[in-house]
Amino acid sequence: MRVLFACLVVAVVGLSISPLMAHSEVFERAPASGQVLGGTVDHIDISFWAPVASGEILLAGPDDRPISVGETTLLSNGRVVTTDFEALVEPGRYVVTHTELADDGDIQTASFAFTFDPESDARLTSLVARDDGPNWVLLGGVTGVILLLAGFFWPGRSRKAS
Numbered sequence: 059m060r061v062l063f064a065c066l067v068v069a070v071v072g073l074s075i076s077p078l079m080a081h082s083e084v085f086e087r088a089p090a091s092g093q094v095l096g097g098t099v100d101h102i103d104i105s106f107w108a109p110v111a112s113g114e115i116l117l118a119g120p121d122d123r124p125i126s127v128g129e130t131t132l133l134s135n136g137r138v139v140t141t142d143f144e145a146l147v148e149p150g151r152y153v154v155t156h157t158e159l160a161d162d163g164d165i166q167t168a169s170f171a172f173t174f175d176p177e178s179d180a181r182l183t184s185l186v187a188r189d190d191g192p193n194w195v196l197l198g199g200v201t202g203v204i205l206l207l208a209g210f211f212w213p214g215r216s217r218k219a220s
Contacts (some may be wrong), residue, residue, distance in 0.1 A: 082106040082108045082160040083106065084106060084168065085106055085137075086104075086185060087102075087104050087105075087154075087170065088102070088103040088104075088182060088185050089102070091172065093173070094175050095173070095174055095180050095181065096178030096179060096180060097178075097182065098145050098182065099145060099146045099182050101141065101142045101182070101184065102115050102117065102156075103138060103184055104138065104139050104185075105138045106136075108137070109135055110139065110158040110159060111136065111159040111160065111161055112158070112159045113130050113156060113157065113159070115139060116155045117143065117154055117155075118152065119150060119152055120149075120150030121150075125146075126143060126144070127142070128142045128143060133186050134186065138186050140185075140186055148174070149173075150174060151171055151173050152173070152174060153171045154169060154171070154172070155167065
């Protein structure tokens with residue numbers, strides 16, 4: 059009986075403390091810390107183990123010059139923060155600084171660096187789907203609704219039951 063009670067106490071304490079200790083730690087970055095990349099480098103994605111409430115990504119280029127980035131966006135139910143920018147052209151070391159407001163209210167700031175070398179064969183991957191054209195599901199749904207409404211309101215359609 060005492061063993062069962064001890065297990066119950068441990069479970070209750072563990073479940074009570076775990077939300078308090080839940081910080082949104084980084085799961086994966088694109089580009090990765092220390093990575094040397096060539097090709098087109100025009101975005102930064104950072105994924106987290108737990109959702110974040112908001113985030114901001116800043117980028118500094120060689121000589122610590124700030125690089126203009128777009129608005130930081132939350133995706134995948136708050137588990138990914140991402141931003142886009144003009145494709146890099148100047149070789150060198152780039153520093154990413156990111157700040158997130160975790161769901162537990164904790165503000166976290168971290169930074170990492172990557173190197174852009176146009177001669178490198180390594181390419182930047184994305185942690186989220188990038189916009190590669192029209193959203194065919196949305197367009198198909200809109201087309202279906204329009205056709206349904208057109209059929210319902212088509213002139214000459216009898217609305218009387220026989």
